Amino acid sequence: MQEEALQYAREHREQFLNDLKAIVSIPSVSTDDTYKPDIQKAAEWVAAQLRGLGMDRVQVYPTARHPVVYGEWLGAGADKPTVLIYGHYDVQPVDPVELWTTPPFEPTLRGDNLYGRGASDMKGQVVASLKAVEAVARTGGLPVNLKWLIEGEEEIGSPSLAAFIADNKDLLACDVCLNPDAGMIGPDLPTITYALRGLAYFEIRLKGPDHDLHSGINGGVVRNPANELARLIAGMHDENNHITLPGFYDRVRELDAEERAELARLDMDEDFYKKQTGVPALWGEKGYSPVERTGARPTLDVNGLLAGWTGQGAKTVIPAGAMAKVSCRLVPDQDPEEIYRSLLKYMETNAPPTVTWEVVKLTGGAASISDRNNFAVKAMSAAMESVWGKRPVFKREGGSVPVVGQMQSLLNVESVLIGFGLPDDNLHAPNEKLTLPVWYKGIEALVHFFYNL
Amino acid sequence: MQEEALQYAREHREQFLNDLKAIVSIPSVSTDDTYKPDIQKAAEWVAAQLRGLGMDRVQVYPTARHPVVYGEWLGAGADKPTVLIYGHYDVQPVDPVELWTTPPFEPTLRGDNLYGRGASDMKGQVVASLKAVEAVARTGGLPVNLKWLIEGEEEIGSPSLAAFIADNKDLLACDVCLNPDAGMIGPDLPTITYALRGLAYFEIRLKGPDHDLHSGINGGVVRNPANELARLIAGMHDENNHITLPGFYDRVRELDAEERAELARLDMDEDFYKKQTGVPALWGEKGYSPVERTGARPTLDVNGLLAGWTGQGAKTVIPAGAMAKVSCRLVPDQDPEEIYRSLLKYMETNAPPTVTWEVVKLTGGAASISDRNNFAVKAMSAAMESVWGKRPVFKREGGSVPVVGQMQSLLNVESVLIGFGLPDDNLHAPNEKLTLPVWYKGIEALVHFFYNL
Numbered sequence: 049m050q051e052e053a054l055q056y057a058r059e060h061r062e063q064f065l066n067d068l069k070a071i072v073s074i075p076s077v078s079t080d081d082t083y084k085p086d087i088q089k090a091a092e093w094v095a096a097q098l099r100g101l102g103m104d105r106v107q108v109y110p111t112a113r114h115p116v117v118y119g120e121w122l123g124a125g126a127d128k129p130t131v132l133i134y135g136h137y138d139v140q141p142v143d144p145v146e147l148w149t150t151p152p153f154e155p156t157l158r159g160d161n162l163y164g165r166g167a168s169d170m171k172g173q174v175v176a177s178l179k180a181v182e183a184v185a186r187t188g189g190l191p192v193n194l195k196w197l198i199e200g201e202e203e204i205g206s207p208s209l210a211a212f213i214a215d216n217k218d219l220l221a222c223d224v225c226l227n228p229d230a231g232m233i234g235p236d237l238p239t240i241t242y243a244l245r246g247l248a249y250f251e252i253r254l255k256g257p258d259h260d261l262h263s264g265i266n267g268g269v270v271r272n273p274a275n276e277l278a279r280l281i282a283g284m285h286d287e288n289n290h291i292t293l294p295g296f297y298d299r300v301r302e303l304d305a306e307e308r309a310e311l312a313r314l315d316m317d318e319d320f321y322k323k324q325t326g327v328p329a330l331w332g333e334k335g336y337s338p339v340e341r342t343g344a345r346p347t348l349d350v351n352g353l354l355a356g357w358t359g360q361g362a363k364t365v366i367p368a369g370a371m372a373k374v375s376c377r378l379v380p381d382q383d384p385e386e387i388y389r390s391l392l393k394y395m396e397t398n399a400p401p402t403v404t405w406e407v408v409k410l411t412g413g414a415a416s417i418s419d420r421n422n423f424a425v426k427a428m429s430a431a432m433e434s435v436w437g438k439r440p441v442f443k444r445e446g447g448s449v450p451v452v453g454q455m456q457s458l459l460n461v462e463s464v465l466i467g468f469g470l471p472d473d474n475l476h477a478p479n480e481k482l483t484l485p486v487w488y489k490g491i492e493a494l495v496h497f498f499y500n501l
Numbered sequence: 502m503q504e505e506a507l508q509y510a511r512e513h514r515e516q517f518l519n520d521l522k523a524i525v526s527i528p529s530v531s532t533d534d535t536y537k538p539d540i541q542k543a544a545e546w547v548a549a550q551l552r553g554l555g556m557d558r559v560q561v562y563p564t565a566r567h568p569v570v571y572g573e574w575l576g577a578g579a580d581k582p583t584v585l586i587y588g589h590y591d592v593q594p595v596d597p598v599e600l601w602t603t604p605p606f607e608p609t610l611r612g613d614n615l616y617g618r619g620a621s622d623m624k625g626q627v628v629a630s631l632k633a634v635e636a637v638a639r640t641g642g643l644p645v646n647l648k649w650l651i652e653g654e655e656e657i658g659s660p661s662l663a664a665f666i667a668d669n670k671d672l673l674a675c676d677v678c679l680n681p682d683a684g685m686i687g688p689d690l691p692t693i694t695y696a697l698r699g700l701a702y703f704e705i706r707l708k709g710p711d712h713d714l715h716s717g718i719n720g721g722v723v724r725n726p727a728n729e730l731a732r733l734i735a736g737m738h739d740e741n742n743h744i745t746l747p748g749f750y751d752r753v754r755e756l757d758a759e760e761r762a763e764l765a766r767l768d769m770d771e772d773f774y775k776k777q778t779g780v781p782a783l784w785g786e787k788g789y790s791p792v793e794r795t796g797a798r799p800t801l802d803v804n805g806l807l808a809g810w811t812g813q814g815a816k817t818v819i820p821a822g823a824m825a826k827v828s829c830r831l832v833p834d835q836d837p838e839e840i841y842r843s844l845l846k847y848m849e850t851n852a853p854p855t856v857t858w859e860v861v862k863l864t865g866g867a868a869s870i871s872d873r874n875n876f877a878v879k880a881m882s883a884a885m886e887s888v889w890g891k892r893p894v895f896k897r898e899g900g901s902v903p904v905v906g907q908m909q910s911l912l913n914v915e916s917v918l919i920g921f922g923l924p925d926d927n928l929h930a931p932n933e934k935l936t937l938p939v940w941y942k943g944i945e946a947l948v949h950f951f952y953n954l
Contacts, residue, residue: 079812079813079815079816080813080814081813140816141812144713147712205815256778258778258779258780259600259927259932260597260929260931261929261930262928263800263804263929264698264899264901265899265900265928266774266899267698267795267802267830268786268791268794268798268830268899269783269785269791269795270784271782271784272803274804274805275734275737275801275803278734278735278806278825279731279738282732282734282735282736283735284728285728285732321723325709325714325719325723326710326711327711327723329724329853329854329855330722331723331855332722341721341722342718347716347721349716349725349727350727350728350820350823351727351809352727352809352811352820353727353730353809353811354806355803355806356803356826357596357805358807358824359532359533359594359596360532360533360534361533361657361863361864362532362702362826362864363594364702366804367805372727373810373815373816375716377717400784401781401782402781402784403781404781411814447715447718448717448817475718476714476716476816476817477712477713477714479712
C-alpha cells in the first residue's frame with residue numbers, strides 16, 4: 049500500500065504543482081489589510097482542498113483578524129494516533145517589489161525552481177502535506193487520524209491563534225503536531241528542527257520638535273530625533289556585540305558541551321553563511337560559532353528605519369520624529385514580556401530629556417525546544433532516511449514559530465518540525481523560490497511518515 | 502516723491518497680495534523633476550512681472566537644470582549705483598503633505614497670515630522686491646539702476662548658479678547685491694544678517710547582505726546595515742556634542758569677545774528656541790549659547806533615514822541596505838570639499854569590513870560673512886529705522902545662501918541680506934506662512950532703501 053501511495057505521488061507531480069501555483073497566485077499578505085479579500089480567498093482555497101480529501105467538519109473560522117481553517121478525519125480509529133497538521137496560508141509583504149525578476153504573485157518556473165511569494169514559506173509546505181495525504185488517502189487509505197489547523201496570521205505573529213487553540217482544546221486534541229514550517233540545511237541534508245527562537249518585535253518612536261525644522265535656522269539647538277535614534281540603537285550592542293538591554297541575558301539557557309559538539313557537526317560554517325547572505329564578512333557575538341549564534345543565541349536587529357526626507361536629492365530638514373522597527377530573536381527561556389520591560393528600562397535610562405519617545409509592542413512569542421525521542425520524531429527520522437538514504441540532521445532554528453510553544457503549553461503535545469525549503473529560498477525577501485525536486489522528495493517523506501507512525 | 506511711493510504701496514496692498522497668491526499657487530518644487538513644467542511656469546511669471554515693471558533685456562535663461570530669470574533697468578545713469586536683486590522662485594518639497602491644514606499650493610489667508618509653500622521662503626520676498634520697485638517706478642521713478650537675478654535651484658543648492666554668474670560677469674556687474682532671502686527675529690525686530698552658514702550635504706549608503714534576509718534564519722551572523730548605520734551616525738558626535746569627523750573644526754573661525762557680547766544682546770534665548778521648535782529641552786554643543794550654536798558654530802544633522810520595512814506592522818527582515826541623508830552647516834572658513842574628505846576619512850576609519858558603503862555628495866556651499874559698514878547696509882539700516890522706528894539688529898544666520906559667497910568671489914560685491922519672514926514661518930516644513938502686516942512694512946522699507954542709496 050505504501051508503495052502505491054508513493055507511486056501515486058510520483059504520477060501526480062504536475063497536478064500537485066498546478067495546485068501549488070494556484071495558491072501562490074493569491075496575494076494573501078497578512079500584515080496589510082488591503083489584502084483582506086485575498087486572505088479570505090486563500091482560506092477558502094485550503095478549505096476546498098480539505099473537503100476534496102474527504103475531511104470532515106471542514107470550516108473557516110473567523111477570528112479577530114484573519115480566519116483559521118479546520119478539518120479532520122478520524123476514521124482510523126481510537127487506537128491509532130491523531131496527528132494535528134499545522135500550517136499557515138498567509139505570506140510576507142513583497143517589498144521591494146522592483147527587485148523581483150518575475151511578479152511575486154505570478155508563480156514562475158525557472159529551471160528546477162518555482163518563484164513566487166509563499167512558494168517556500170509556507171504554501172509549498174502546506175501543499176506538500178495536502179498532497180502526501182491525498183496520495184495515501186487515494187491508495188491504501190489513511191492509517192492515522194488527522195486534524196488540520198491552517199492559520200492566516202503567522203507572518204504577523206499569530207495574534208489570534210493562542211486564543212483559538214485555548215478555546216478549542218477538545219476539537220484540537222491530538223497525539224502530536226506535524227509542523228512543516230521549518231526547512232532543510234541543504235538539498236541532500238534532511239533536517240529535523242528541535243529548537244526555535246522566539247521573537248519580541250517593537251516599534252520605537254522618537255519625537256523632537258513639534259514640526260519639521262529648517263536645519264540651518266535651528267541646527268545646533270535641538271536634538272535631532274534621527275541622530276538620537278541612531279545613538280540609542282548603537283548603544284544596544286557593546287563592542288563584543290553583546291546586547292546591552294538590562295537583564296537581557298538573565299534567562300538565556302547556555303549550551304552544554306555535548307550540544308555544542310553536535311551543532312558543530314552541522315555543515316554550516318562561515319563560508320556557508322557568507323554564500324547564503326552575500327555579506328563581505330560575517331559578524332556576531334563574541335565567543336560563539338555562526339551556527340550557535342543563529343540558533344542558540346538571542347539577537348537584536350533593526351528591521352526598519354524611517355525619518356525625514358528619503359526622496360531624491362537634498363532636503364535640509366531636522367525631522368520632527370524618527371522611527372525604528374527593532375526585534376529580538378529569543379532563546380529558551382527568555383520571555384518576550386520581560387524583553388519588552390528590558391527595552392523600556394533601556395530607553396528610560398538612555399533616552400535624553402531633549403526628545404520624547406514611545407515603544408509599541410508589535411508581536412512576540414517565546415522560544416521552544418523539543419524532545420528528540422518523541423515517537424513522531426522517530427517516525428519522521430526513518431521516513432527521511434527512506435527517501436534520502438541518510439539519517440536527518442538535528443538543528444536549532446533561528447526563526448520563530450510561536451505555535452510550537454503554544455502546542456506545548458495549551459495542548460500538551462510535541463511538534464515535529466520539518467520542511468522542504470532550502471536556505472537560499474529567499475524567505476521574506478524578493479525572488480522567494482521553492483526547489484521542486486526537493487519538494488517532491490518531501491511529499492514522499494511525508495507519505496512514509498504517515499505509514500511509520 | 503518718496504512719500505508718493507509709500508502711499509502707492511499702501512494703496513495697492515490687495516493687488517500685491519493677489520500677485521503673491523498667483524506665484525505661490527505654482528508648485529515650483531526644484532528637487533523633483535516631475536515639477537519641471539511648474540518651474541518653467543514660475544520663471545515665466547517672474548519674467549512677465551519684470552516686463553510689467555518696464556525692465557529691459559528680460560530673459561529666461563536655460564541652465565543645465567532650472568532656468569535663471571534676468572532683467573535690468575539702467576536709466577538712472579552711470580553716476581547712480583547699480584543694485585543687483587537676487588531671489589529664487591523655487592520652493593522646498595511639501596512632505597509630509599498630510600500635516601498641512603490647507604493645501605500647500607492653494608495659498609490661504611487665516612488671520613494675518615498667508616499660508617502656502619514658498620509664501621515666506623522666498624516667493625514673498627521676491628514679490629516684496631517687485632512691488633517696492635513698482636511703487637517707486639510708478640511714482641517718482643527709480644533713483645538707482647537695477648538688475649535682477651532670480652534663479653530656480655536655490656532649494657537644491659544652486660548647482661547652475663555659480664557657472665551662470667561666472668559666464669555673465671559683465672551682464673551682472675553691479676555695486677551691491679540686495680538679497681532678501683534672510684528673515685527677521687521678530688515682527689518688531691528688523692534684522693540685517695551679516696553672516697551665513699554654509700552647507701555640505703551627503704547621502705551615506707550602507708550595503709550588507711546581497712538581499713533582504715530573514716532575521717530569524719540569519720540574525721546573529723550578519724552585520725545589519727541599519728544597526729551599523731546607527732552606530733556610524735552615533736559616533737559622529739562625542740559626549741559634549743562636538744563633531745568627531747577628523748579635522749572638522751580645523752578651519753572654524755572662533756568668535757571673539759566683542760562679537761559674543763553683541764550676539765548675546767539678540768533676544769534669542771533658550772525660551773525663544775523652545776517656543777519656535779516645540780522641543781522639551783534644548784540641546785547643543787557644550788560651551789556655546791543657543792544663538793552662537795545656530796549662527797557661529799557648525800552642525801551635523803541627519804535629514805533622512807531609510808531602511809527595511811517601514812509600513813504597518815512587523816516584517817522580520819534584515820535589510821540589504823540602509824541610507825542616511827546627513828548634512829553639515831558650516832561656518833567661516835570651513836570648505837565643503839574638505840568636509841567631504843573629512844567624512845570619507847571618518848567612514849574609512851570607522852566602517853567595519855562586514856558592510857560596504859558609499860558617500861554621495863548632494864550639495865554644498867561655503868559660509869560667508871559680510872562687511873557691516875558697506876554703503877548699502879547703512880541705507881538698509883536707515884530704511885528699517887524709518888519704518889519700525891528702531892535700528893535693526895545684526896545677526897548671524899544659521900541657514901545657507903551660497904550665492905552670497907559667489908557674489909563676493911565672482912562679482913566682488915557685498916550683499917545686503919534681509920527679509921520679512923519670521924522665525925515661526927515653518928520654512929521647509931508643513932504650514933509655511935507669511936505674516937502680512939510685517940510683509941507690508943517690508944515693502945515700505947525697500948522703498949526707503951532705494952531712496953536712501
